[in-house]
Amino acid sequence: GWFRRLLHKRKPSSVESSLNSRHSAASSPSPSSSSSSAKSSSSSPATSSAPSSIRPSPVSVPDISASDSPRWAKSYDICICHSEGDLELGEELVSYLEGQPQRLRCFLQLRDAAAGGAVVTELCHAVQSSHCWVLLITPAFLLDPWCRYQMHQALAEAPMANGRTIPVLKGVDRREYPKELRNIYYISMVLKESSFRQIRDAVLCYLQELCRSSRSSTE
Numbered sequence: 001g002w003f004r005r006l007l008h009k010r011k012p013s014s015v016e017s018s019l020n021s022r023h024s025a026a027s028s029p030s031p032s033s034s035s036s037s038a039k040s041s042s043s044s045p046a047t048s049s050a051p052s053s054i055r056p057s058p059v060s061v062p063d064i065s066a067s068d069s070p071r072w073a074k075s076y077d078i079c080i081c082h083s084e085g086d087l088e089l090g091e092e093l094v095s096y097l098e099g100q101p102q103r104l105r106c107f108l109q110l111r112d113a114a115a116g117g118a119v120v121t122e123l124c125h126a127v128q129s130s131h132c133w134v135l136l137i138t139p140a141f142l143l144d145p146w147c148r149y150q151m152h153q154a155l156a157e158a159p160m161a162n163g164r165t166i167p168v169l170k171g172v173d174r175r176e177y178p179k180e181l182r183n184i185y186y187i188s189m190v191l192k193e194s195s196f197r198q199i200r201d202a203v204l205c206y207l208q209e210l211c212r213s214s215r216s217s218t219e
Helices: 014-020 031-042 084-098 119-128 139-143 145-157 192-218
Strands: 076-081 106-108 130-137 165-169
Touching: 076 084, 076 119, 076 145, 076 192, 084 106, 084 130, 084 139, 084 192, 119 130, 119 145, 130 139, 130 145, 130 192, 165 192
Parallel strands: 076 106, 076 130, 130 165
Antiparallel strands: none
């Protein structure tokens, strides 16, 4: 089954709400927050009370691949942050994302970092040149100081939980979830195929919202 896309503790946008309705229960660093959201949804008024003649207008989905899309302002759509021991998983994820119809552009360190470049410089450049950052949080990730460094760079680039940082837990107990990410919901990788789709949907949602916000600001 599908997992619900990443949720954040801010008020979700209309795009997020539409995606949320297509996913099942999400993984949360705070059990109380998920239970409170369930209560609020059960207490909401029934949609049948609205007049049948009034129908919500469909939300247009912006073309993120248009020539004037703000997507092209950065070199990459996604930076994959992983430990050296998780390279195979990172390569599988990149192959999946780059094979999507939207041709999502991924930064994979061992493939895309400049030869001879300083590690710190390359990691910072990868974060700054990408719209979203996928953190493959495994036991090896937690022990890798460079993974921690890149995680902190991503949080410094976008300190608010606005959809750009996408934590993915694999083989890690939720009690080991990095405290720095406590305000961000994560994906728990149980079925790899489902998790890959959820990562894709989260990235597309962010890029669509980016395009929509850019279009609104110019109107």
